[in-house]
Amino acid sequence: MSAPVRYLLAGIRLALGWIFLWAFLDKLFGLGHETTAARSWANGGSPTEGFLGSAATGPFTGFYHSIAGGWLTDTLFMGALLAVGVALLLGVAMRLAAGAGALLTVMMWTVVLPPASNPFMDDHLVYAAVLVVLALLGAGRTLGLGARWAEAPLVRRSAWLR
Structure with a gap:
């Protein structure tokens, strides 16, 4: 793969990593972009209650309303945002991060x-496809720690961690 393509993919990876990490930080601290400080997770707010509890429409409405604002739902959602964001920014565990x-x-x-x-079609499906492409093309190796990560003994034994 040519250097311009590798750097383009790395830039896309970093941009998506920031999208996930920013969503985590805004919901955790209420930085005022989408979440106010008063409604932040750090101040006892729920990162899933508003979207899942009131914005849900369509065939899964009942399911999403039933899990909205729950401790487990909030924790899994925030954990996923943080883990995916950090993994993408660092370029490590790209297969796991892309899947999650x-x-x-x-x-x-x-x-x-x-x-x-x-x-x-909407941006969520495009993001999902781009994440998979980034993992398949090894985008964590350029401007990231993917190459070093792949050399770790545990990662060498477990391809799904690459």
Whole structure:
């Protein structure tokens, strides 16, 4: 793969990593972009209650309403945002991060069906596909720690950690 392509993929990886990490930080501290400080997770707010509890539409509405604002739902959601964001920014565990990030974004897509601007396609599905492409093409090796990560004994024995 040529150097320009590797750097382009690394830039996309870093951008997506920041998207996930920013969502985590904003929901944790209420930095005022999407979440106010008063509604932040650090101040006792729920990062999932609003979206899952009131924005959910379509065939999975009942399911999402039933898990909205739950301790486990909030913890898993925030953990996924943090883990995927950090892994993408560092370029490590790309297969795991891509799988988790794709699952998370596809689940977020299912919250509001059909999407407002298209019969089925929206940015969540595009993010999921891009995450998988980044992992398959080894985007963590450029401007990241992916090459060093791949040399760790545990990672060499467990391909799914690459």
